[in-house]
Amino acid sequence: MRLFGLKNCDTCRKALKTLTSAEFVDVRAVGVPNEVMLQAFAAFGDSLLNTRSTTWRNLNAEQRKVAPLTLLAEHPTLMKRPLIEHEGELFLGWTPKVQAALG
Known part of the structure; x- marks a missing residue:
């Protein structure tokens, strides 16, 4: 099991606390492997983008029009976590549904 996220993300920390056997991958430092990102985008589409993040708010209107996969490659912190x-x-995420599936 691998958990892709940010080390300073509260939600990722909560998930890691429960998923003690998970390998943590810091997307800021390491990124997400291309094949995993393609699979994630196929499964979750545009909901993979965290449009409530500080990174998103700092993008201008022109930058926000870029294809989601390109944006995620350039700004891995835009990915919803974990x-x-x-x-x-x-x-994707640490919702009760995800917790039940992995618990």
């Missing part, structure tokens, strides 16, 4: 990969399946 993105959890478990046995070939992807989960």
